[in-house]
Amino acid sequence: MLQIKNLHASVEDKEILKGINLEVKAGEIHAIMGPNGAGKSTLSSVIAGNEAFEVTEGDIILEGEELGELAPEERAHKGVFLSFQYPVEIPGVSVTNFMKTAINESRKAQGMEEMPASEMLKKIKEKAELLEIDRKFLSRSLNEGFSGGEKKRNEIFQMAMLEPKLAILDETDSGLDIDALRIVANGVNKLKSKDNAIIVITHYQRLLEYIVPDFVHVLHDGKIVKTGGKELALELEEKGYDWIKSSVEK
Amino acid sequence: MSKYTEEDLKKELETKEYEYGFYTDIEADTLPIGLNEDIVRAISAKKGEPEWMTEWRLEAFRIWESMVEPEWANVRYEKPDFQAISYYSAPKTKPKLDSLDEVDPELLDTFNKLGISIEEQKRLSGVAMDIVMDSVSVATTFKATLAERGIIFCSISEAIKNHPELVKKYLGSVVPQTDNFYAALNSAVFSDGSFCYIPKGVRCPMELSTYFRINQAGTGQFERTLVIADEGSYVSYLEGCTAPSRDENQLHAAVVELIAMDDAEIKYSTVQNWFPGDSSGKGGVFNFVTKRGLCEKNAKISWTQVETGSAVTWKYPSCILKGDNSIGEFYSIAVTNNFQQADTGTKMIHLGKNTRSTIISKGISAGKSQNSYRGLVQVGPRAENARNFSQCDSLLMGNECGAHTFPYIEAKHPTAQIEHEATTSKIGEDQIFYCNQRGIPTEKAIALIVNGFSKEVLNKLPMEFAVEAQKLLEISLEGSVG
Numbered sequence: 001m002l003q004i005k006n007l008h009a010s011v012e013d014k015e016i017l018k019g020i021n022l023e024v025k026a027g028e029i030h031a032i033m034g035p036n037g038a039g040k041s042t043l044s045s046v047i048a049g050n051e052a053f054e055v056t057e058g059d060i061i062l063e064g065e066e067l068g069e070l071a072p073e074e075r076a077h078k079g080v081f082l083s084f085q086y087p088v089e090i091p092g093v094s095v096t097n098f099m100k101t102a103i104n105e106s107r108k109a110q111g112m113e114e115m116p117a118s119e120m121l122k123k124i125k126e127k128a129e130l131l132e133i134d135r136k137f138l139s140r141s142l143n144e145g146f147s148g149g150e151k152k153r154n155e156i157f158q159m160a161m162l163e164p165k166l167a168i169l170d171e172t173d174s175g176l177d178i179d180a181l182r183i184v185a186n187g188v189n190k191l192k193s194k195d196n197a198i199i200v201i202t203h204y205q206r207l208l209e210y211i212v213p214d215f216v217h218v219l220h221d222g223k224i225v226k227t228g229g230k231e232l233a234l235e236l237e238e239k240g241y242d243w244i245k246s247s248v249e250k
Numbered sequence: 251m252s253k254y255t256e257e258d259l260k261k262e263l264e265t266k267e268y269e270y271g272f273y274t275d276i277e278a279d280t281l282p283i284g285l286n287e288d289i290v291r292a293i294s295a296k297k298g299e300p301e302w303m304t305e306w307r308l309e310a311f312r313i314w315e316s317m318v319e320p321e322w323a324n325v326r327y328e329k330p331d332f333q334a335i336s337y338y339s340a341p342k343t344k345p346k347l348d349s350l351d352e353v354d355p356e357l358l359d360t361f362n363k364l365g366i367s368i369e370e371q372k373r374l375s376g377v378a379m380d381i382v383m384d385s386v387s388v389a390t391t392f393k394a395t396l397a398e399r400g401i402i403f404c405s406i407s408e409a410i411k412n413h414p415e416l417v418k419k420y421l422g423s424v425v426p427q428t429d430n431f432y433a434a435l436n437s438a439v440f441s442d443g444s445f446c447y448i449p450k451g452v453r454c455p456m457e458l459s460t461y462f463r464i465n466q467a468g469t470g471q472f473e474r475t476l477v478i479a480d481e482g483s484y485v486s487y488l489e490g491c492t493a494p495s496r497d498e499n500q501l502h503a504a505v506v507e508l509i510a511m512d513d514a515e516i517k518y519s520t521v522q523n524w525f526p527g528d529s530s531g532k533g534g535v536f537n538f539v540t541k542r543g544l545c546e547k548n549a550k551i552s553w554t555q556v557e558t559g560s561a562v563t564w565k566y567p568s569c570i571l572k573g574d575n576s577i578g579e580f581y582s583i584a585v586t587n588n589f590q591q592a593d594t595g596t597k598m599i600h601l602g603k604n605t606r607s608t609i610i611s612k613g614i615s616a617g618k619s620q621n622s623y624r625g626l627v628q629v630g631p632r633a634e635n636a637r638n639f640s641q642c643d644s645l646l647m648g649n650e651c652g653a654h655t656f657p658y659i660e661a662k663h664p665t666a667q668i669e670h671e672a673t674t675s676k677i678g679e680d681q682i683f684y685c686n687q688r689g690i691p692t693e694k695a696i697a698l699i700v701n702g703f704s705k706e707v708l709n710k711l712p713m714e715f716a717v718e719a720q721k722l723l724e725i726s727l728e729g730s731v732g
Contacts, residue, residue, distance in 0.1 A: 048687050049686075049687075050683055051683075052679070052683075071686065071691075072683060072686035072687050073685075073686045073687075073689050073690060073691045073692075076686070076687055076688060076689035077689050080687075081687075082687050084684065084687075087684065088678070088680050088681050088684045090681060090684070090685075090698070090699055090702055091675075091702055091703060092701070092702025092703055092704070092705040092706070093698055093699070093701070093702035093705075097698075098688070098698070101690055101694065101698055102685075102688040102689050102690055103689075105689045105690050105691065105694060106689040109689070141702070158688065162688065162689070
C-alpha cells in the first residue's frame with residue numbers, strides 16, 4: 001500500500017526527516033512513537049502533501065504511484081487521509097456541508113456524478129451512529145467552539161465518511177478523556193479492513209491499548225531507530241524515551 | 251510541486267476579470283453633455299412629464315448647484331466632471347412594449363449573456379420584472395396578476411403620469427431634494443426607475459424584481475425607486491445589477507425611498523455587480539447611492555445587500571424607525587478586490603418607543619482594495635426601550651488590502667440598549683490545507699470559507715437570489731480558473 005524510501009524533508013532549510021524508510025501493507029496498523037521534536041507530525045504532513053515542508057530526497061509511493069508531484073487534494077482523491085492534531089475552525093461551514101463538498105470534489109476528480117442527497121444523508125446517519133455523534137452536532141460550524149474531544153471525534157467521523165485507503169491519525173488521543181478515547185478507538189477499529197491501512201502517530205501507549213498495532217516504530221531525530229511488535233510500545237512506556245536515545249547514541 | 255503561498259492566492263485574485271464585460275450596440279437617443287436648467291427641462295419634456303414634476307426637478311437642480319460634493323467618506327477617486335456627463339439616454343426602440351417579442355433582440359441577447367433569461371426567470375421563479383436598461387423601462391411582466399390585487403408595479407415615469415397623487419405625496423418624503431449632493435442631483439435628473447404600491451392589507455404574491463443595467467458610454471445613470479407599502483401590507487423587492495466593461499468611470503447616483511405604513515413590511519434585497527474597474531484599477535462605476543426607508547407603527551423594513559462591484563461605493567441603506575415598535579434590519583456583504591473602494595453601512599434612527607434594529611455587516615477585502623463599514627445608531631429622546639445589535643465582521647485576503655470600521659452611536663434616552671461586536675479575520679493557509687487534505691481544491695476552499703463567513707447574510711436573501719449571490723461571490727474572489 002504505502003512505501004516510503006529514504007525520505008528527507010526540511011522546513012525553512014532545517015532538516016527534520018533524515019531518511020525514513022517504511023512499508024505499510026493493506027490491512028495493517030502501524031504505530032509511530034517518539035519524543036517531541038522527533039519528526040512525527042512532519043512525517044504525516046509530508047505524506048499528506050503540506051507544501052510548508054520541502055521534500056529534499058526520497059520517495060513516497062502509494063499503491064505503486066509516486067505522490068511527490070501531487071497536490072494535497074490529489075493525494076486525498078487517491079485515498080490519503082490525515083486526522084489532524086489541531087483541526088482548524090471554518091466558521092459558517094457546517095460539518096455536513098463540508099463533508100458533502102469533500103465527497104463530491106473527490107467524486108468529481110474521479111469523473112463521477114455528485115452523490116445523490118438521499119445516499120449522502122443515509123451515509124451521514126450511519127457514520128454518525130458509528131461514532132456516537134449527535135445529529136445536531138453535524139449542523140454546527142466546523143470545529144468552531146468544539147471541545148478537544150469533539151474535534152477528534154469529528155476527524156474520525158470525516159475518516160468514516162471519506163473511507164480512505166491510508167489513514168494517518170496524528171496524536172488523535174491528545175485532548176481525549178477516557179470515554180471519548182474509547183469511542184474514537186472503537187470507530188477506528190470498525191473502519192479497519194483488509195483493504196485499508198492505518199498509521200497511528202502517538203506519544204503514549206494508552207491509545208494502543210484500544211487500537212492494537214501490528215508494528216510499532218520509534219522515531220528519533222528524523223529516523224526510525226527501532227521497529228517491533230505491539231510489545232515495543234509497552235517497553236517504551238516502561239523505560240521512557242531516554243532508553244531509546246541512549247541506545248541510539250551507544 | 252510548487253508551494254502555494256499567499257502570493258499565489260493574491261495573484262489568482264488579481265487575475266479575476268470582469269465576467270460580464272461586453273457592450274450592447276443599441277441605437278440610443280442621447281442628450282448633449284452638461285447640466286443646466288435647460289437640460290433639466292429637456293429631460294422632463296422628453297419624458298412628457300407634467301408641470302409640477304418639471305418644477306420639482308428644477309427646485310432640486312437649484313439646491314444641487316448650491317451644494318458641494320462630500321469628502322468625508324474613506325474613499326479616494328478623481329471627482330467626476332458633472333458638466334462632461336450626458337444626463338439622458340434612452341434606447342431608440344418603440345416607446346412601449348406589450349410583450350417580450352417586441353423587445354430588441356440584441357437587448358434580450360445581452361440578458362442571455364448575463365445568464366438572466368427573462369423567459370426562464372418568468373417561468374421558473376414567478377418573478378415579475380420591470381427591466382431598466384439605460385434609463386427607460388422596456389418590458390414589464392405579470393402586471394395582470396398584480397393588478398388583480400390592486401398592486402401597482404411600473405416605471406416611475408408611468409407612475410408620474412398615471413398615479414400623480416401617490417408620487418406627489420411620497421416622492422422626496424424620505425429622501426428630500428436637500429438631503430445630500432447626490433440625492434439632489436438625482437432628484438434633478440433622474441431618468442427612470444421603479445414604482446411600487448401595495449394596497450392596505452395585501453400581501454404581494456411574488457418577489458418584485460428589477461434588473462438595472464448601465465449601457466451607454468459616458469451616460470450617468472440616475473435611478474429613482476419608490477416603494478410604498480400601505481397599512482398591513484407586505485412586499486419583497488429584489489434589485490440586481492450587472493454592467494458592461496467601460497474604460498471611463500461611470501457615475502451611478504440612485505435614490506431609493508421606502509415607505510412602510512402601520513403594520514407593513516418591506517424586504518428590499520440587492521445584488522450589485524457594477525463593473526469594478528480592471529485589475530490595474532482603471533475604469534469602473536462610481537456608485538453613490540442614497541437608500542432610506544421610513545417605518546410607521548409596528549412596521550418593518552429589512553435591507554439585504556450583496557455588493558461585489560463598482561470602483562467606488564458610497565452607500566448606506568437606512569431606516570427611520572418613526573413609529574412605536576417598528577423594526578429596522580440591515581444585512582450586508584461587501585466584497586472588494588483589486589483597487590475597489592467601498593464605504594458602506596447603514597443608519598438606524600430610532601425615534602419611536604420599543605424600536606429595534608439589527609445590523610449584520612460582512613466585509614471581504616482582497617487585492618489592494620479598501621473596505622469600510624460606516625454605521626450610525628441614533629436613539630432619539632422619545633425612543634424609550636430602543637434596542638440595537640450590530641455585528642461587523644471583516645475577512646482579509648492577502649497583505650495589501652484594508653478593512654475599516656467606523657461605528658457611530660448617539661443615544662439620547664437612558665433606556666437604550668446598544669450592542670456592537672466586531673471581528674477581523676484572515677483566510678489562513680492552514681484552513682486551505684485542511685480543505686485540500688479533504689480533497690477540496692484551493693479555489694473551492696476559498697469559496698467555501700467565504701460563503702461560510704457570509705452565511706448569516708446569504709440566508710436572508712430569497713432563495714433564487716441567494717444562489718446567484720453565492721455564484722457572484724465566487725466569481726468576485728476566485729482566480730481565472732473555472
